[in-house]
Amino acid sequence: MGYKVVVVGATGNVGREMLNILAEREFPVDEIAALASRRSLGTECSFGDKTLKCQDLEHFDFTGWDIALFAIGSDATKVYAPKAAAAGCVVIDNSSLYRYDPDVPLVVPEVNAAAVDGYTKKNIIANPNCSTAQMVVALKPLHDRAKIKRVVVSTYQSVSGTGKDAMDELWNQTKGVFVPGQEVAPSVYPKQIAFNVIPHIDVFLDSGDTKEEWKMVTETKKIVDPKIKVTATCVRVPVFVGHAESINVEFEDFLDWEEATEILREAPGILVVDKREAGGYITPVECVGEYATYVSRIRQDVTIENGINFWCVSDNLRKGAALNAVQIAEVLGQRCLKKG
Known part of the structure; x- marks a missing residue:
């Protein structure tokens, strides 16, 4: 017994990852449908050892389906998510459209799984921004211990966060640098x-x-605590997959870096790799294809009274998007939905 699941935007980077992760994690699926725009009609997508042919989103009937994972832009989501929700299918949306709606829960399962229960107001659950998702997984266990006052974060975000065209642009521009006359304009x-x-x-x-x-x-603020002050500088870097973040945290109470390390080692979804030697940390290339959010370079910030610095890396197509959506579906099934 399982669920009837729809993946909307199945031909995109995130949609394909959703299908991969549903299969990898053996999500209980009785029936699955891959949807995309009409121009992708019939395009084949992999789901475990099965091959799915994309159906036309415009004419799909969501009646009788349990969960729809949406991985399309906000404009299309605005049209089709309410239709799916009205048909009784719970939408887990990866776009930014519903993240700031007070009637739509914004969920990172390691942080605020219970918020899933609020899906009934609109039959929609929002997936956070990729850069936020990995950061809050690391912040929450520290916040539970020492109350975070302020976060200063600088991100180093890969081009896959923009999509396939951006990945192609990086590849073609890189080649063009070395081949005179083949330069590629932005x-x-x-x-x-x-x-x-x-x-x-x-x-x-x-x-x-x-x-x-x-x-x-x-x-x-919505996921962890509205009292936390956050300031961010977000930077796109020439990396294909994997977001990195340099995070400075100021706490209300003192937290020793060694205790912070132990807290993070025990936290769900986190893997600490932190040796104070060459190569004793994780970089974006090493996190690709992994579920975990990696934390390295944990150390005291001696310039403030209660400060910690650390480095945080995760596969943005996974934890930053597809994996988090599937984890939401898992929590939804455990807490709210009946199988079959």
Whole structure:
């Protein structure tokens, strides 16, 4: 006995990862459907040892389906998520559309699993931004111990967070650097991404922050604690997959770095790899394909009274998107939905 599951946006980077992770984690599926836009009709997607053919989202009837994992942009989600929800299918949405809706829970299962119960208001659960998801997994156990006052985070975000076209742009620009006459002008990004870093993710706001930075602030407050002050600088780097973050945390109470390390070692979803030697830390390349959020470089910040610094790395297509969505589905099944 299991669930009838729909993956919406199955041909994209995140949609394909959703199918992979559902199979890897042996999510109890009785029936599964892969949906995409009409231009992808019939495109084949893998689900474990099975091959699925994409169906047309526009004409799909969600009646009788239990869970829909959405991995499409906000514009299309705005059209189709309410239809799925109205048909009785619980939507787990990876776009930003519903994250800030007070009637829609924003969930990272290691942090606030019980918030899933609030799905009944709209039959929708929101998945957080990729950069927020990995950070709050590390913040929550520390917050439970010593109460976080303020977080200063700088992100180093891979191009897969923008999508396939961005990954192609990085690849083609990198080749173009070495082949005279084959230089590739920026198209996806406002400046060259190959051998460069761009301190600009999403649109600029009147405050001077980008929307990505605003998302990290707002989502951390909703998921962990509205009293936490957060300031972020989000940077796109020439890495294909895997987001990294340099995080400085100021606490209300003193927390020794060694105790912080032990807390994180015991925390769900975290793997601490922290040897104070060359190579004794995790980089984005090493986290690709993994479920964990990795924490390294844990140390005291001696410039403030109660401060800790650490380095945090995770596969943004997994924990930052697809894995978190599947984990939400698992919690939903355990707490709320009946199988079959």
